[in-house]
Amino acid sequence: MTMIAEQGAPAPAAARTPLLAVRGVKTYYGNIIALKGVDIDVHRGEIVTLIGANGAGKSTLMMTIFGKPQAREGSIVYDGRDITRMPTHEIARLGIAQSPEGRRVFPRMSVYENLQMGASVNNLAWFDEDLEKVCTIFPRLRERLQQRAGTLSGGEQQMLAIARALMSRPDLLLLDEPSLGLAPLIVRQIFEVIREVNAREGMTVFLVEQNAYHALKLAHRGYVMVNGLITMSGTGRELLADPQVKAAYLEGGHH
Amino acid sequence: MEVLVQQLINGVTLGAVYGLIAIGYTMVFGIIGMVNFAHGDVFMISAFIALIVFLAVTALAGLSGGVVFLALLAALIVSMVITSLYAWTIERIAYRKLRGSFRLAPLISAIGMSILLMNYVQVAQGSRNKPIPPVMRDTIPLFEQNGFVVAVSYKQVLIIAVTALLLGLFWYVVQKTPLGRAQRACEQDQKMAALLGINVDRTISITFVIGAALAAVAGTMFLTYYGVVVFSDGFVPGVKAFTAAVLGGIGSLPGAVLGGLLIGLIETLWSAYFSIDYKDVAAFSILAVVLVFMPQGLLGKPEVEKV
Numbered sequence: 001m002t003m004i005a006e007q008g009a010p011a012p013a014a015a016r017t018p019l020l021a022v023r024g025v026k027t028y029y030g031n032i033i034a035l036k037g038v039d040i041d042v043h044r045g046e047i048v049t050l051i052g053a054n055g056a057g058k059s060t061l062m063m064t065i066f067g068k069p070q071a072r073e074g075s076i077v078y079d080g081r082d083i084t085r086m087p088t089h090e091i092a093r094l095g096i097a098q099s100p101e102g103r104r105v106f107p108r109m110s111v112y113e114n115l116q117m118g119a120s121v122n123n124l125a126w127f128d129e130d131l132e133k134v135c136t137i138f139p140r141l142r143e144r145l146q147q148r149a150g151t152l153s154g155g156e157q158q159m160l161a162i163a164r165a166l167m168s169r170p171d172l173l174l175l176d177e178p179s180l181g182l183a184p185l186i187v188r189q190i191f192e193v194i195r196e197v198n199a200r201e202g203m204t205v206f207l208v209e210q211n212a213y214h215a216l217k218l219a220h221r222g223y224v225m226v227n228g229l230i231t232m233s234g235t236g237r238e239l240l241a242d243p244q245v246k247a248a249y250l251e252g253g254h255h
Numbered sequence: 256m257e258v259l260v261q262q263l264i265n266g267v268t269l270g271a272v273y274g275l276i277a278i279g280y281t282m283v284f285g286i287i288g289m290v291n292f293a294h295g296d297v298f299m300i301s302a303f304i305a306l307i308v309f310l311a312v313t314a315l316a317g318l319s320g321g322v323v324f325l326a327l328l329a330a331l332i333v334s335m336v337i338t339s340l341y342a343w344t345i346e347r348i349a350y351r352k353l354r355g356s357f358r359l360a361p362l363i364s365a366i367g368m369s370i371l372l373m374n375y376v377q378v379a380q381g382s383r384n385k386p387i388p389p390v391m392r393d394t395i396p397l398f399e400q401n402g403f404v405v406a407v408s409y410k411q412v413l414i415i416a417v418t419a420l421l422l423g424l425f426w427y428v429v430q431k432t433p434l435g436r437a438q439r440a441c442e443q444d445q446k447m448a449a450l451l452g453i454n455v456d457r458t459i460s461i462t463f464v465i466g467a468a469l470a471a472v473a474g475t476m477f478l479t480y481y482g483v484v485v486f487s488d489g490f491v492p493g494v495k496a497f498t499a500a501v502l503g504g505i506g507s508l509p510g511a512v513l514g515g516l517l518i519g520l521i522e523t524l525w526s527a528y529f530s531i532d533y534k535d536v537a538a539f540s541i542l543a544v545v546l547v548f549m550p551q552g553l554l555g556k557p558e559v560e561k562v
């Protein structure tokens with residue numbers, strides 16, 4: 001396979017030490033193994049996407065990076081620091097943010113308070129400025145700042161979950177299925193947002209997606225996970241062109 | 256009419272005490288889903304600490320009006336601090352390790368902790384009522400009707416005023432400060448709160464501490480009001496405050512206060528008009544009736560949330 005730089009973005013230098021390095025990570029739920037030795041690199045400035053079937057272990061990996069659950073074997077190094085055994089709230093303070101599977105907005109807090117929670121790692125230092133920014137990205141949130149998050153529509157909750165993650169000004173943004181359950185127009189908008197924060201602010205993004213076609217087009221690089229193991233990796237374009245990936249994840253799935 | 260007004264005043268005073276204790280039950284339940292059975296005994300301990308401080312100060316400085324006031328203030332503050340330490344320690348040694356295990360484990364531990372605290376005070380302080388010298392016996396007559404003087408005592412004014420003030424402060428902390436926000440976030444989704452950098456264990460500790468500090472306010476008020484405290488005083492007020500929390504809707508802070516006031520009022524009104532012996536039966540019957548028709552309690556959270 002040839003290396004093709006995607007969408008004119010600088011090709012990430014493989015020689016640099018990665019911002020996030022996952023090495024041989026094994027995660028268990030009780031006695032059941034969910035991750036069977038996962039290796040993943042995410043370099044500064046990249047958009048990396050992870051695709052895989054339901055139950056492959058994608059969300060488990062996202063949560064393992066945050067130590068919930070903790071990896072039983074292997075190591076996770078972020079920005080030169082081993083975070084494998086670090087408590088979750090300390091990991092969050094290193095500049096990683098996650099919009100997790102299932103959105104998990106705080107239902108009985110207002111949209112505004114949810115965003116405050118997102119900025120709490122910085123003690124709301126840039127709150128007003130960042131509030132303005134996310135409200136520009138998602139104008140629907142601006143109209144609903146005082147509404148209880150539990151009463152937002154599914155799509156609005158997803159926007160809030162992403163906005164909340166952005167409020168901490170992360171260096172590394174983890175997104176677990178940000179397009180789930182959204183109308184095509186909103187999906188496109190969310191992918192556009194990811195592209196923009198990456199291009200304009202140099203934010204590194206690690207993304208789990210069912211929407212493999214869009215995700216691989218957006219990403220610099222991608223990984224395919226099957227049954228708790230990484231089975232394939234390459235640039236977004238390489239994976240898009242791969243017959244196996246096409247058959248398993250792209251069939252009829254792109255408009 | 257005159258009896259009614261007098262009983263309303265008495266009921267609100269008692270209700271303030273129940274409400275303050277009920278907040279501790281409801282907050283802890285809200286954040287870790289556990290009924291902290293030891294909370295009533297923590298309240299009882301706070302009354303003892305207040306008693307000791309009050310006796311110590313008045314033994315040194317006499318019982319003149321100004322000293323009594325300062326002694327009560329000192330008793331309140333010291334009791335809040337030490338009681339908070341008790342609650343913090345209890346959570347650390349008896350509950351935290353059990354948090355991940357099966358649901359009944361912390362509950363059983365809490366019952367054990369309740370018995371332990373009660374017996375510990377019984378051994379240390381004896382089984383008899385411990386009194387403080389009568390203080391603040393003056394009353395403010397409000398009006399007279401049919402030869403019955405409706406009056407509010409200084410104690411009652413103090414209890415209601417301090418309770419209102421602290422509830423206001425507490426409400427502000429919970430609604431408007433980062434601490435309160437973290438607390439509510441942990442209540443709604445601990446895992447997500449941790450992902451946002453909130454130290455969940457510490458937040459839970461703080462919840463216990465706040466609950467205990469408010470119980471200490473109630474304990475000091477209780478001591479001032481009744482003038483005596485005994486090792487078993489954690490039980491009945493504790494159960495009633497828990498009832499108040501359930502009546503108001505467990506997990507709801509305004510509900511705890513409303514429930515406390517209602518239980519206090521039901522109790523005093525029932526004693527005045529019917530039979531003093533059955534006042535507790537009345538309070539619990541009303542609880543049962545309310546729960547039949549409103550299982551969430553009066554101000555409980557609706558079960559249905561869009562997720």
Ligand SMILES: Nc1ncnc2c1ncn2[C@@H]1O[C@H](COP(=O)(O)OP(=O)(O)OP(=O)(O)O)[C@@H](O)[C@H]1O
Pocket residue numbers: 029032034052053054055056057058059060061101
């Ligand atoms: N809390 C849990 N307890 C036990 N097993 C779990 C738990 N969470 C996930 N699993 C199991 O771990 C495996 C991986 O789940 P995970 O949620 O990581 O998959 P996924 O790739 O994110 O799937 P999806 O695309 O459906 O979101 C699945 O077999 C799942 O049943």
Ligand SMILES: [Mg+2]
Pocket residue numbers: 058059060101176
């Ligand atoms: Mg998933």
